[in-house]
Amino acid sequence: MTVLQEPTVGPELARAQGMTDEEYERLKKILGREPSYTELGITSALWSEHCSYKSSKIYLKEFPTEGPHVLEGPGENAGVVDIGYGWVAVFKMESHNHPSFIEPYQGSMTGVGGILRDVFTMGARPIACMDSLRFGEIDAPRMRFLIDGVVRGIGDYGNCVGIPTVGGETGFHRSYNGNILVNAFALGVARRDRVFHARASGPGNPVLYAGSRTGRDGIHGATMASESFDAESEHKRPTVQVGDPFTEKILLEACLDAMRTGAVVAIQDMGAAGLTSSSFEMAGRGGMGMRLDLDKVPLREAGLTPYEMMLSESQERMVLVAKRGREEEVVKVFRRWGLQVAAIGEVTNTGRAVLVWHGETVADMPVLPLTQEAPVYRRPAEPPADMAERQRPPEVPLPADPMGDLRRLLATPELASKQWIWRQYDHTVRTNTVSGPGGDAAVLLLKGTPSGLAMTSDVNPVYCYLDPRRGGMQAVAEAVRNLACVGAEPVGLTDCLNFGNPERPEITWQFREVIRGMTEACRALGAPVISGNVSFYNETEGRSIHPTPTVGMVGVIPDLRHLPEAHFLAAEDRILLLGNASGPGELGGSAYLRLLHDVEQGLPPAVDLAAEARLAALLRRLVAEGLIHTAHDLSEGGLAIALVEACFGRLLGAEVSVPLSSVDLFSETQGRAIVAARPFTLEKLLRAAEEAGVPALPIGVVGGSDLVIRTDGETLRSPVADLHEIWSTALPKALGL
Amino acid sequence: MRCGVVVFPGSNCDHDVYHVLKHVLDQEVSFLWHDEETLKGAELVVLPGGFAYGDYLRAGAMAALSPVMAAVKRHAEAGGLVLGICNGFQVLLEAKLLPGAMRRNQGLRFLCQDVYLKTERNDLPFTRDLAVGQVLRLPIAHAEGNYEDSAEHLDALEAARQVVFRYVQPDGSPAIGGEGDEWNPNGAARAIAGIVNAGGNVLGLMPHPERCAEEILGNTDGLKIFQSSVQFGAKVAMSGYGGRR
Numbered sequence: 001m002t003v004l005q006e007p008t009v010g011p012e013l014a015r016a017q018g019m020t021d022e023e024y025e026r027l028k029k030i031l032g033r034e035p036s037y038t039e040l041g042i043t044s045a046l047w048s049e050h051c052s053y054k055s056s057k058i059y060l061k062e063f064p065t066e067g068p069h070v071l072e073g074p075g076e077n078a079g080v081v082d083i084g085y086g087w088v089a090v091f092k093m094e095s096h097n098h099p100s101f102i103e104p105y106q107g108s109m110t111g112v113g114g115i116l117r118d119v120f121t122m123g124a125r126p127i128a129c130m131d132s133l134r135f136g137e138i139d140a141p142r143m144r145f146l147i148d149g150v151v152r153g154i155g156d157y158g159n160c161v162g163i164p165t166v167g168g169e170t171g172f173h174r175s176y177n178g179n180i181l182v183n184a185f186a187l188g189v190a191r192r193d194r195v196f197h198a199r200a201s202g203p204g205n206p207v208l209y210a211g212s213r214t215g216r217d218g219i220h221g222a223t224m225a226s227e228s229f230d231a232e233s234e235h236k237r238p239t240v241q242v243g244d245p246f247t248e249k250i251l252l253e254a255c256l257d258a259m260r261t262g263a264v265v266a267i268q269d270m271g272a273a274g275l276t277s278s279s280f281e282m283a284g285r286g287g288m289g290m291r292l293d294l295d296k297v298p299l300r301e302a303g304l305t306p307y308e309m310m311l312s313e314s315q316e317r318m319v320l321v322a323k324r325g326r327e328e329e330v331v332k333v334f335r336r337w338g339l340q341v342a343a344i345g346e347v348t349n350t351g352r353a354v355l356v357w358h359g360e361t362v363a364d365m366p367v368l369p370l371t372q373e374a375p376v377y378r379r380p381a382e383p384p385a386d387m388a389e390r391q392r393p394p395e396v397p398l399p400a401d402p403m404g405d406l407r408r409l410l411a412t413p414e415l416a417s418k419q420w421i422w423r424q425y426d427h428t429v430r431t432n433t434v435s436g437p438g439g440d441a442a443v444l445l446l447k448g449t450p451s452g453l454a455m456t457s458d459v460n461p462v463y464c465y466l467d468p469r470r471g472g473m474q475a476v477a478e479a480v481r482n483l484a485c486v487g488a489e490p491v492g493l494t495d496c497l498n499f500g501n502p503e504r505p506e507i508t509w510q511f512r513e514v515i516r517g518m519t520e521a522c523r524a525l526g527a528p529v530i531s532g533n534v535s536f537y538n539e540t541e542g543r544s545i546h547p548t549p550t551v552g553m554v555g556v557i558p559d560l561r562h563l564p565e566a567h568f569l570a571a572e573d574r575i576l577l578l579g580n581a582s583g584p585g586e587l588g589g590s591a592y593l594r595l596l597h598d599v600e601q602g603l604p605p606a607v608d609l610a611a612e613a614r615l616a617a618l619l620r621r622l623v624a625e626g627l628i629h630t631a632h633d634l635s636e637g638g639l640a641i642a643l644v645e646a647c648f649g650r651l652l653g654a655e656v657s658v659p660l661s662s663v664d665l666f667s668e669t670q671g672r673a674i675v676a677a678r679p680f681t682l683e684k685l686l687r688a689a690e691e692a693g694v695p696a697l698p699i700g701v702v703g704g705s706d707l708v709i710r711t712d713g714e715t716l717r718s719p720v721a722d723l724h725e726i727w728s729t730a731l732p733k734a735l736g737l
Numbered sequence: 738m739r740c741g742v743v744v745f746p747g748s749n750c751d752h753d754v755y756h757v758l759k760h761v762l763d764q765e766v767s768f769l770w771h772d773e774e775t776l777k778g779a780e781l782v783v784l785p786g787g788f789a790y791g792d793y794l795r796a797g798a799m800a801a802l803s804p805v806m807a808a809v810k811r812h813a814e815a816g817g818l819v820l821g822i823c824n825g826f827q828v829l830l831e832a833k834l835l836p837g838a839m840r841r842n843q844g845l846r847f848l849c850q851d852v853y854l855k856t857e858r859n860d861l862p863f864t865r866d867l868a869v870g871q872v873l874r875l876p877i878a879h880a881e882g883n884y885e886d887s888a889e890h891l892d893a894l895e896a897a898r899q900v901v902f903r904y905v906q907p908d909g910s911p912a913i914g915g916e917g918d919e920w921n922p923n924g925a926a927r928a929i930a931g932i933v934n935a936g937g938n939v940l941g942l943m944p945h946p947e948r949c950a951e952e953i954l955g956n957t958d959g960l961k962i963f964q965s966s967v968q969f970g971a972k973v974a975m976s977g978y979g980g981r982r
Binding site for chain 1: 746749750756757787788791792793846847849850876880948950951954955
């Protein structure tokens with residue numbers, strides 16, 4: 001028999017594993033004794049920021065989590081909303097920032113893998129993914145390597161599993177030079193009465209392990225994800241997990257098949273903190289205990305210790321609770337798919353997690369105190385010292401050559417076409433993709449019904465840096481607007497809240513303000529938060545990323561027959577600008593100032609939530625009544641960028657006149673969209689806008705091969721084909737390809 | 738027509754093909770599990786896209802050795818219809834049911850985009866509803882679609898009229914060829930996108946016709962390939978030729 005050589009347990013070892021002295025004392029009190037080495041490891045993982053949300057919990061409570069469609073809010077593996085016709089949508093977004101910065105290919109692969117498992121563990125078949133990526137400046141050290149690795153990882157994983165990657169966003173900013181963001185968003189569908197939960201029940205029911213064997217990879221990944229980076233971070237490479245999309249694909253099919261047997265009571269994937277969090281969470285949610293026989297865990301190599309087994313983050317693994325006496329039905333399914341499956345324990349009614357290895361009890365801990373009484377912190381919050389300076393109204397240089405400025409904006413990686421990225425992702429598999437990457441929102445068929453699902457992800461980190469509350473609000477409002485452009489009404493929101501080190505008061509302040517802004521917008525626009533994830537400690541050597549609360553939103557389009565495009569469709573179509581057409585320009589935090597003049601200053605554009613709600617309702621009505629060919633929202637780069645993007649789809653020109661000065665073409669005033677429609681529907685559109693209380697201004701006509709914009713006193717003119725060439729080649733050029 | 742869609746572990750377009758045959762074309766369809774040794778009476782066998790057994794070796798190399806492929810070979814030798822799409826095409830090459838091999842795409846990246854194909858033959862069961870010279874717009878989604886063979890073999894393939902689809906420009910003019918060519922993006926030799934065996938009953942192609950077979954998806958060019966195959970089956974059944982194997 002192996003003799004365990006384990007380190008001596010004490011506060012010092014606890015500190016080395018990321019626990020504070022107070023947390024260690026709390027653990028001792030819960031146990032009534034000193035913890036064993038395995039128990040300490042388990043607790044440090046469960047109480048890590050990543051797993052316990054200890055610094056964010058008190059703020060997350062603010063979010064509205066209920067709505068007419070919501071069936072399951074935050075707390076399960078993913079949220080569940082009713083989408084009609086007996087179907088539910090299951091979705092969630094999650095970060096994989098730290099691993100992706102250390103090892104971009106495996107980091108992003110396992111990010112996609114983890115979020116897919118969160119969805120199919122609920123009994124839903126994943127139908128689409130999106131990714132929100134934030135990179136540093138392309139010329140920053142390692143950045144080309146990181147971009148290439150992340151894109152390949154996302155592609156290789158999603159493509160192999162066969163889930164289309166239908167959109168997302170990619171931004172570049174120096175605040176991510178030392179800490180990139182990879183946020184993966186997955187959406188699945190299930191029959192309403194076939195949703196599964198990770199709630200253990202029925203003492204005596206067997207606990208099954210299925211999927212890949214357990215190896216030594218990713219040990220303490222959750223703890224790593226709860227620390228900032230420093231010069232030593234390269235040494236953390238072994239804490240990154242390794243993904244195997246083929247196993248994920250067969251695990252997905254096997255799990256869905258197993259659920260159809262009717263013999264599965266509960267199911268949970270092994271994500272962060274592996275077997276530890278899956279077993280404790282399952283037992284905790286059901287108010288049960290669990291006894292695990294660690295000798296039965298399928299291992300990749302002999303000699304793993306209980307500590308390693310409990311903390312391994314080997315990928316593509318699931319824990320299931322089966323009905324006693326029917327476990328063989330479940331086992332058979334996994335065997336048919338050629339997967340490892342083993343009975344490793346049973347549900348108990350003791351409320352304790354007991355781990356046995358080589359005949360010895362290596363851990364015996366009460367479940368609920370560890371999961372529900374995890375530490376919660378109200379950390380000090382204070383605005384950054386330079387907030388007033390950040391918000392000081394910027395001096396706005398007027399464009400000497402507005403068309404030249406537009407061209408220069410189109411050539412920035414930030415605003416250039418991202419086709420080079422999404423061409424590497426299969427976005428048409430599963431044959432539901434009505435509208436894929438490159439539009440305002442992706443649109444998916446809900447086969448067998450007239451309706452469809454829309455999906456978008458949005459955030460403007462510069463706005464959040466300049467005014468976190470407004471930035472949070474804007475992210476939600478823009479997502480609603482993007483959905484409205486395809487006629488979709490939001491059913492729920494998921495988020496990935498990426499911030500710096502919450503132990504610094506300015507970070508906690510940013511976090512609190514962002515949540516405040518998002519909450520206001522969620523309430524006003526009818527978008528409840530149904531799932532999400534917090535990623536703190538996104539900083540390197542004390543320098544934080546810009547606050548980046550990525551918002552993922554899903555909506556339902558009642559009828560797909562009249563879906564408009566984000567592009568101009570037909571010559572002679574009339575173009576309307578909806579929303580505030582002639583107010584003073586708002587250039588604080590704009591792409592114009594940031595990308596052309598390197599100024600990141602001033603208040604970001606104001607968000608009028610009531611006006612956003614009216615605009616969204618109007619857009620949905622126009623789509624439902626089939627009145628428009630084109631709908632495209634105004635965001636980064638303002639009206640100028642929106643118009644030129646609308647020209648790109650079919651390389652169709654447009655001639656537009658606006659009562660604005662040229663610089664205000666780049667204003668990022670919120671609550672606006674352009675629509676285009678046949679000439680004879682113009683009257684109807686104007687009437688509908690008036691009824692909705694939305695300002696509407698006819699600004700021009702689609703046609704020709706040039707984009708012509710007349711402002712107060714100037715005319716901008718360029719062949720669309722030239723602009724398209726700049727826009728479509730800029731990213732590969734910048735990457736040196 | 739009785740259709741069978743083979744499911745290897747890792748197939749991921751199996752449901753898409755099933756959907757088109759069953760719900761769009763109203764055919765009788767069943768899935769054929771990779772370790773089955775019969776085809777359940779299928780007259781048309783489709784090898785769908787995906788990553789059979791993960792394709793960690795060459796694409797299709799493992800799948801070519803599976804039990805179901807022995808049955809597919811017998812079916813093909815007896816003149817039965819076999820359609821391999823994307824990974825299915827790769828499997829047919831590895832199983833030597835079709836000649837040649839696939840290399841990784843030029844540029845070494847996975848590519849998902851629309852391509853244009855020129856139809857070179859309409860005297861095949863799979864292309865009867867198409868016209869010679871007809872240009873189809875179909876999506877590709879693969880990392881290994883760079884068809885290759887020796888010049889001699891390619892000459893022979895062309896001489897025997899076994900090239901069924903070639904990548905072309907949208908107006909039907911030849912792809913330009915070489916690095917960065919939008920129209921033959923994977924770099925396939927002689928812009929070959931799809932080939933048939935000498936018997937004319939085994940077709941492999943890289944693009945995905947099942948992904949553009951419904952009006953709601955904005956493109957129905959792919960439906961014609963399935964329609965042709967299925968109608969051919971109906972005619973054969975009526976004439977009393979063929980039947981169960």
